[in-house]
Amino acid sequence: MALLDSRSAFLYLRHAISLAETLRLGDNTLPQDSVLPETLRQQRLYWLLNAVLKALPSMPEHDTAVSLGVQVGFLRVVKLFTLVDDDFTENWLSSRQDGRVTPAWVITKCEAFYRDEADADAESQMLTPEQQADLTITRHWLLTLVWRMAMMNALLDDIAPEACLSLLFPVRILDRLRQAVTKSSYEAIVIHGAGIVQKLFEITDTMADVVLYVPLGSLDDSAARVDSLLFFIRLVFTLPHLDGTRKDILGAKLERLHSVM
Structure with a gap:
């Protein structure tokens, strides 16, 4: 890979x-x-x-x-991916609007990822910067996949009381991820190779669609969304394993953003 x-x-x-x-x-x-x-x-x-x-x-x-640090980091990865269970996989592969993905399932799965994040934070002192970067980016990528399942099954609403069922949930994901990424070194991210590139690309690509197609709020909100998006586009474009196809996809959306804004 x-x-x-x-x-x-x-x-x-x-x-x-x-x-x-x-x-x-x-x-x-x-x-x-x-x-x-x-x-x-x-x-x-x-x-x-x-x-x-x-x-x-x-x-x-x-x-x-x-070593204890390696063991703790490995267990955290295992526990994170146990959340990608049979239901998760079947829901991702199922056809749209077949009734498998429900609001309750989306909310429950998001809450499970939040609990995993809290558990990882409690052990953060035992994790290396590389381990923390991998876990954080992977968790936010999986949250993005859950949101996309909700979107494909028409479960989203701009006034949804639950954040994970909101059309703007990717904005929250990107804001939280940006806070974490800015505390990491570039080396702690790129060391994970092509896998981390794909995750960051999918998160950024999803956010680009939200910025382009979800109605904008106030001027300040719009500026904040665009600023976060540009931050991650710049980051993804610097990653050594980004291929031409992904560059073209983000480049086209960046041009579209310029024309809209």
């Missing part, structure tokens, strides 16, 4: 998953001595491959061979 060769990346991923299933790493039939280094390593490996595999019933156990 870091080399932008997604076909080869998914080929290797599928092969790794097949090997994990052949070794029955997900059977949860661990030896009695569950502190064996190889057993603990296999637990971590299974969670790394867990995009399409059934989640294990418990979190990876602590391995004394791994």
